[in-house]
Amino acid sequence: MTKPIRHAELYRMVYDTHTCPWGLRARDLLKRRGFQIDDHHLHNRDETEAFKAEHGVKTTPQIWIDGQRIGGHDDLRRFLGLKVHDPKAKTYTPVLVVFVVTALMALALSYGVFGQLLTVRTGEWFISLSMMALAMLKLRDIDSFSTMFLNYDLLAKRWIPYGRIYPFAELGAGMLMTAGVLTWLSAPIAIFIGGIGAVSVIKAVYVDKRELKCACVGGDSNVPLGFLSLTENLMMLAMAIWMLAMGSFGLGVAHI
Structure with a gap:
């Protein structure tokens, strides 16, 4: 009919x-x-x-x-029974999109350079490119980011300029890690900002039980502060420790 x-x-x-x-x-x-x-x-x-x-x-x-x-x-x-976007709703989508896109970029780079999708450099590039992408989103509006960052970052609360320095440090460390050069500089930076960030998120979310928005993708986001926010910092720590370990064995990260 x-x-x-x-x-x-x-x-x-x-x-x-x-x-x-x-x-x-x-x-x-x-x-x-x-x-x-x-x-x-x-x-x-x-x-x-x-x-x-x-x-x-x-x-x-x-x-x-x-x-x-x-x-x-x-x-x-x-x-019509369709979902209506709520601009105030909390969502992890911005962070997930960054991770998916940088993972695809890392796969493309690995295939273009080595002829293989999955190599050691794939994982390294995924983390370093994620750092650069997240830094870019913070730098879109650094004032907004640094203000939101003050809600939970332990160092930024005590030294206000750190909120404006953070995205530049994250971008610079990610760039050096992507190139595989100056590990003696990039690794300590990543350990410093990643370590402070991880402790800050753990204290705010898991100790103080606060419900906050994460500044990880910029100050205008509705991403909840939590596991994915912690992941950004843990990835930086893991990448820095890995690169230092590879350097201590004389493998040369850029040539793995």
Whole structure:
């Protein structure tokens, strides 16, 4: 039996200088759900304000389905039983994305250099590239990062400039580790910042039982301070100890 075609009316801003992205997303969602759409364009600010005043709404787009006003894009998703993004919700996704991407980068580098996906350098590059990627995210807004960092880092609380130094130290150590040079410099830096970071997270989360946001991917994130945050510091420690051990045996990290 053929399902009846449902009718939707969409009102959205389409100016010469601006097209509402949420209106485009609403139209695409309606199309994918098989709705017949009457797509009404609001061509300028006056039309938009008059429309909002007429219908008593504060935003556009606005959607009607079978004569019933549904609301905007998020309201449409709720009406269709779909998940609506909550910008305030805590999530580990930013950190997981960094780790997945840097793992793929490490695999690509290993294959390009050695002709094999899995080598010792794959693991080393994964950690060092992760350090660089995380440092980059912190440096997007160093003021915001350093402010959030003050919530839990033990050294930053006692010496405020450390919050601004940290991402540069992490970036520099990661760069040297990626190149496999100056281990005498990169390893102590990683041990220092990774060790303090690990102790700080353990104290804040597992001893004091505080619920905080992690500054690991920048000061505007909603990543909870916890295991994945601790992982960043433990990886730096492990990488530094490994490189020092390899150097003590005369293996030369860059040539393993």
